[in-house]
Amino acid sequence: MLTNIYFVRHAHSTYTPDELGRPLSIKGLADAERICEILENENIDIIISSPYNRAIQTVEGVAKFIGKEVIIEDDLKERTLSVKPVEDFNFAITKVWEKPSFSWEGGESNIIAQKRGIRTILRVLDMYEGKNIAVGTHGNIMVLIMNYFDKKYDFSFWKDLNMPDIYKLSFDNKNLKEVNRMWNGT
Template sequence: MTTIYFVRHAHSIYTPDERERPLSEEGWQAAERVTEVLKNESIDVVIASPYKRAIQTVEGVAKHFQLPIELEEDVRERLLSLEPVQDFEQAITKVWENPLFHIEGGESNIIAQERGVSCIMRILEKYKGKNIVIGTHGNIMVLIMNYFDSKYDFLFWKGLQMPDIYKLTFTENQLVQVNQIWKEDFVKNV
């Protein structure tokens, strides 16, 4: 069995620079709670999107287990558009309604999913039998989960919290179980 703990990043301060957007004060507090939850697991590897907010959300876990954070470009958030969209809700709804649709310069669900799943397959092969934390983003995380089970869809994505933790258990590259391990009371106490 190989276990992946997908950690959706905590709340961040909005900046137009996606890669450098840092956690907010609320986000830092929630990241401490992520560490508290995951320090009870036996973590072998910590991987993160190169985006600052994803790294900051899992850095406490890496420190606790005395592990480096491996940056993985392909678990970065899906690119919705090269330019800021006028209506985010409308844009994100449209790409989920039609998996082949993309806004100019952006990734369709299919393209983003292929990128993310290909990365996860490489990780499953490289770290077979290990427990892996992956600091990532909501949309790409759900697109990856959706590849294995279609119930992880747009409505599931809309219900995610910041942060959120999902434990996915694999036999080889087959998903056998998913559990949300992020506890509601941790979020409410932020």
């Protein structure tokens, strides 16, 4: 019996310094409607999301469609890169991917963020075995989770993601069997 996790990288958001409350942009809201249309045909049973507003907004249409609440999982929030804004984001993100145990001041290393995300996903696989689960999440934590199951999902893969993006991961128990890109946000 397969369990399918549909990772939904959040749609485009309007930048604000409030990471938790940042809303989707007009384009992001339109993309969230498209995500709902795509996932309506996937027999989704459960909706889980990061606590960040942009991730919740991206999957809440699916939750309304199936008549269920969005379950918030704090450990699916985006990885904290640094406690302070970094001067050069590309340099900062490259360094944490090159050295998985490295972290910037107040930030999470790849190893720490991955452990956090995997702990939650393994619990979800136990709780909802045989179900179809949509997960509203973020690019870095999503790829770190995918990387745990298959190392080909790495920094280069992350750089090629779109906003939004949908990946269906099919599991037999906790063994990843297949990954399919459902929509690339274009």
